Amino acid sequence: MTESPRRSLTQGDTIVALATPPGRGAIAVIRLSGQDAPRIAARHLSPWPIEPRVATLCEISDGYGGRMEQALVTWFPAPNSYTGETVIEISTHGGDLTPALVIEQLVASGARPAEPGEFTRRAVLNGKMDLLQAEAVADLIDAPSRAMRDAAVRQLDGGLSRRVLDLRAAMLEIEALLAYDIDFPEEDDGPVPRERVLRAIDSALASLDQLLATVPRGELIRSGAVVVIAGEPNVGKSSLFNALIGRSRAIVTEIPGTTRDAIEAVIDGDRWPLRLVDTAGIRDATDVVERLGVELSQRHIQGAHVVLACGDSSESIAHVRESVSRLGASAAVISARTKSDLSVGAADAGAAGAVLVSATTGAGLRELLARIDGELSKLYGAGDGDTPVVTRSRHRAILAAARAELTGFREGWLAGVLPATVAAVHLRSAVHSLEELIGSVDVEDVLDRVFSSFCVGK
Ligand SMILES: Nc1nc2c(ncn2[C@@H]2O[C@H](COP(=O)(O)OP(=O)(O)OP(=O)(O)O)[C@@H](O)[C@H]2O)c(=O)[nH]1
Numbered sequence: 001m002t003e004s005p006r007r008s009l010t011q012g013d014t015i016v017a018l019a020t021p022p023g024r025g026a027i028a029v030i031r032l033s034g035q036d037a038p039r040i041a042a043r044h045l046s047p048w049p050i051e052p053r054v055a056t057l058c059e060i061s062d063g064y065g066g067r068m069e070q071a072l073v074t075w076f077p078a079p080n081s082y083t084g085e086t087v088i089e090i091s092t093h094g095g096d097l098t099p100a101l102v103i104e105q106l107v108a109s110g111a112r113p114a115e116p117g118e119f120t121r122r123a124v125l126n127g128k129m130d131l132l133q134a135e136a137v138a139d140l141i142d143a144p145s146r147a148m149r150d151a152a153v154r155q156l157d158g159g160l161s162r163r164v165l166d167l168r169a170a171m172l173e174i175e176a177l178l179a180y181d182i183d184f185p186e187e188d189d190g191p192v193p194r195e196r197v198l199r200a201i202d203s204a205l206a207s208l209d210q211l212l213a214t215v216p217r218g219e220l221i222r223s224g225a226v227v228v229i230a231g232e233p234n235v236g237k238s239s240l241f242n243a244l245i246g247r248s249r250a251i252v253t254e255i256p257g258t259t260r261d262a263i264e265a266v267i268d269g270d271r272w273p274l275r276l277v278d279t280a281g282i283r284d285a286t287d288v289v290e291r292l293g294v295e296l297s298q299r300h301i302q303g304a305h306v307v308l309a310c311g312d313s314s315e316s317i318a319h320v321r322e323s324v325s326r327l328g329a330s331a332a333v334i335s336a337r338t339k340s341d342l343s344v345g346a347a348d349a350g351a352a353g354a355v356l357v358s359a360t361t362g363a364g365l366r367e368l369l370a371r372i373d374g375e376l377s378k379l380y381g382a383g384d385g386d387t388p389v390v391t392r393s394r395h396r397a398i399l400a401a402a403r404a405e406l407t408g409f410r411e412g413w414l415a416g417v418l419p420a421t422v423a424a425v426h427l428r429s430a431v432h433s434l435e436e437l438i439g440s441v442d443v444e445d446v447l448d449r450v451f452s453s454f455c456v457g458k
């Protein structure tokens with residue numbers, strides 16, 4: 001792997017924050033980081049110093065001999081800590097009061113309450129992790145699904161960073177070739193075969209394209225695939241919705257036209273988060289509220305990734321499929337033959353490859369989820385486990401900018417119209433973009449934006 005450009009280690013003022021969620025709990029972890037941490041610890045902890053990186057039971061005092069609490073304390077001397085600074089982690093009893101009182105004492109002795117994401121920000125500034133990994137920390141904490149968590153873990157592990165660093169290294173090599181060309185302009189063909197530069201550019205473009213190709217998948221992993229349950233009234237859409245999410249969320253009655261509004265719930269599919277939407281049954285409604293509901297269903301169908309065309313007979317499935325195709329929806333359509341626990345006629349059983357499902361018995365639900373997964377994988381790729389997935393719009397925008405610069409360079413180079421010096425400007429911009437992506441340049445600005453959404457204590 002190519003080495004990330006490291007910064008020299010700095011120790012900032014000393015910050016403190018609760019690293020665990022506030023409120024009722026067995027323990028609360030307080031984090032202290034910065035150059036003054038040992039001095040503050042010496043004032044409040046006994047014994048102190050303790051053995052580095054070994055959890056040690058300490059008394060915490062108010063600094064005047066008043067005993068406050070017993071806590072398990074771990075000392076990470078710089079630079080071997082999360083932030084790269086001296087870090088002290090104090091595990092107190094949980095609850096609202098105890099950790100707050102301890103933090104109050106540490107602040108009285110000179111620590112400052114940390115800003116959101118400030119610990120991770122320091123980790124980036126000290127070269128403990130790059131910006132892509134820091135974003136992965138936030139994504140990991142916020143991950144609403146296994147798919148998002150897996151992508152974040154891979155990114156935290158440096159998967160995306162390695163790709164970006166390799167790309168940057170490849171571009172630096174092309175730059176070096178160009179520099180050679182610039183230094184010997186009088187040579188007819190130049191000492192560097194143009195073919196060689198072209199090959200190098202094409203290979204860099206191919207790597208960029210491979211990453212950019214994961215953008216639709218990444219978006220789906222982050223936002224979830226919209227799966228709309230559609231069908232005629234009373235075919236069992238809301239019952240299927242409830243069965244899939246595992247609780248009674250949507251109202252079910254035997255009266256056709258029960259569901260009026262669209263109801264959404266997210267479930268963790270095998271490979272994707274699924275945003276299931278239960279909709280009003282499609283028919284020519286006379287009732288004004290129902291008609292609005294039907295229009296809403298139609299809009300949802302048009303925006304869906306997958307439509308479950310539900311029906312309790314092959315005719316009703318055919319009807320809904322027809323309505324979906326009339327709406328010009330681009331979604332994958334899966335037929336679901338509902339109420340399979342009631343008698344299914346021989347003709348119905350095979351209804352255009354429909355999945356037989358019963359909300360009452362739960363039969364066919366797993367198969368239906370597998371079909372949804374299959375359709376999405378067909379459209380968005382199943383992921384090879386090797387190529388990291390681009391899940392953030394910041395990454396997409398920067399990779400696209402780098403690609404545009406490389407393409408500009410390639411065209412000029414191919415036409416032979418660009419002097420090598422001008423071509424080199426495109427290349428420099430592309431390199432700069434990648435450095436911005438990983439956080440080795442323009443870092444303060446980007447950090448402000450990235451860490452504004454972090455939680456305090458991370
Ligand atoms: N036996 C059986 N009955 C079902 C099943 N699913 C739904 N039903 C019944 O069918 C009726 C309609 O169910 P809903 O889930 O409300 O149907 P819907 O498609 O949402 O209806 P609308 O919201 O009116 O469009 C209810 O009486 C349910 O109990 C099933 O799998 N088996």
Ligand SMILES: [Mg+2]
Nearest residue numbers: 237238258259
């Ligand atoms: Mg309903």
